[in-house]
Amino acid sequence: MDANEADYGSSSDYVLSTDGPSEGMSLVHRSDTVNSDPTAPTDGALRKNRGNITFNGITQTFPTPSNLSASTLSSTEVSFTWVAGDSETDWTYEYGVTGFSLGNGTIGTTTSTALSFSGLVPVETYDIYVQANCSSDNSAWTSTTWTMTPNCVAIISPVDGATDVLSTGSLVAFSWEAVAPANSAMTYEVFFGDASGNLTSLGTTEDTAIDIIGLYYASTYYFKVVPTINGVSASGCSEFSFTTGDATIPFSSDFENYPSGWFEAEGVYGEPTGNTSSFLQDDFGNDAASANGKSARINIYCSGIDEYLISPSFDLSGGTHYLNFDIALVEWNGTAAATLGNDDYLALLVTHDDGVSWEELARWDVNSTISNTGEAISEISLSGYGSAVKIAFYAFSDTVNEDNDLFIDNFQITTNTLGVNKNKIENFSLYPTLVKDLISFTAQDKIDIFSVYNLLGQEVFSKKIGLKTADVNLSTLKTGVYIVKCSIG
Numbered sequence: 001m002d003a004n005e006a007d008y009g010s011s012s013d014y015v016l017s018t019d020g021p022s023e024g025m026s027l028v029h030r031s032d033t034v035n036s037d038p039t040a041p042t043d044g045a046l047r048k049n050r051g052n053i054t055f056n057g058i059t060q061t062f063p064t065p066s067n068l069s070a071s072t073l074s075s076t077e078v079s080f081t082w083v084a085g086d087s088e089t090d091w092t093y094e095y096g097v098t099g100f101s102l103g104n105g106t107i108g109t110t111t112s113t114a115l116s117f118s119g120l121v122p123v124e125t126y127d128i129y130v131q132a133n134c135s136s137d138n139s140a141w142t143s144t145t146w147t148m149t150p151n152c153v154a155i156i157s158p159v160d161g162a163t164d165v166l167s168t169g170s171l172v173a174f175s176w177e178a179v180a181p182a183n184s185a186m187t188y189e190v191f192f193g194d195a196s197g198n199l200t201s202l203g204t205t206e207d208t209a210i211d212i213i214g215l216y217y218a219s220t221y222y223f224k225v226v227p228t229i230n231g232v233s234a235s236g237c238s239e240f241s242f243t244t245g246d247a248t249i250p251f252s253s254d255f256e257n258y259p260s261g262w263f264e265a266e267g268v269y270g271e272p273t274g275n276t277s278s279f280l281q282d283d284f285g286n287d288a289a290s291a292n293g294k295s296a297r298i299n300i301y302c303s304g305i306d307e308y309l310i311s312p313s314f315d316l317s318g319g320t321h322y323l324n325f326d327i328a329l330v331e332w333n334g335t336a337a338a339t340l341g342n343d344d345y346l347a348l349l350v351t352h353d354d355g356v357s358w359e360e361l362a363r364w365d366v367n368s369t370i371s372n373t374g375e376a377i378s379e380i381s382l383s384g385y386g387s388a389v390k391i392a393f394y395a396f397s398d399t400v401n402e403d404n405d406l407f408i409d410n411f412q413i414t415t416n417t418l419g420v421n422k423n424k425i426e427n428f429s430l431y432p433t434l435v436k437d438l439i440s441f442t443a444q445d446k447i448d449i450f451s452v453y454n455l456l457g458q459e460v461f462s463k464k465i466g467l468k469t470a471d472v473n474l475s476t477l478k479t480g481v482y483i484v485k486c487s488i489g
Contacts, residue, residue, distance in 0.1 A: 070146035075122035088132040095128035152237035164245035175209040213257040247312035265308035277307040295409035305397035316385035329370035337372040341402035354388040410434035
């Protein structure tokens, strides 16, 4: 303020000193003769003064715009808004890559407090400055900094809208192209679900491929991949969909990716309801070293056990099919041999009307002897069925007595028999029927030669054994269906 008039401060006409509030005090400098140099102002003092003074030659800069903010619309588009400092209606803006000097950026004017730009570089960081334009002067600059988002990914597999996507053991492989700049700072968040617009985050990865397990056959799923770098995520990324294929014959399930396309349920015999049960995945026979690897397990104990594990739907029309799987029974949380309680049983059920009614194919109960190391069941023929067939395992217990773990593995339905002719070799057992690397056998007498043939009758493997029980490594064989021939003497 310029109040340098004659006799300044000598009269209350110019400055009134009061006992005013302790807040909102005035910064005062007094001089009757000389103005303070504005480039090197003299120190002032805080006083409780209310000035009744004359303002001479004061120039007030127009108020600066406020609340300048940036919002990315895509990896190359951004919008801005701000609040006018006063009544101005014209503004100058300038923007460029962070660190640019004013006068060297992209300059423009606008009569709106909102504007947008396109053609920017993904993941680049920019500064923008805005000032109000007034008739007599311009306001000070206000500024903000922002970073452009990454591009959204291009999906490689499965393509959007794909149908009959092959699900291997309820697993589907996903892959996408890397987003530039490709470096370790770029991560990808994957969203997934079975309802469009209601996806759940599966977490982030630095890779450009993941496997998603636990999927069902003949089901539609939705997914989205959102890149993020340095805390900035891509915006507007599209949602994609695909549909898994039907469960086809031959069908196999080793439960390595439990539930491997199977459904869980509870309920009384022949009336499954809901979508949960006490079935779960565990080492076959509670043995981490078992050649079977992982399997489906149910703890059969106490009352209230009425648990279902239900297969996907199969088309078994047009001939005879063959059902095989491995089974094992041990004491709870151990590997010792066990016997089911008087009230306990496992029933194998089938429906050929998609679950309206169920029939029993087989049952294991107190009278059954089940190996603790595992054995293949006697093959079951399936004839005269239609196109909507499901198989279910139903575990039951209603009394507290025996506490056992029962295991199911290597479930198969084929058009060719996988059965073993046990009449020629006493007490012969061969398992698993779905082989990864090792196949095992036990017999009453020593097996001299163990041979494997393909379906053309060609011998593809042969080995001298000379043992009653052994593990045979078949990892050199290609994927396919084979016949085993064991010779004694």
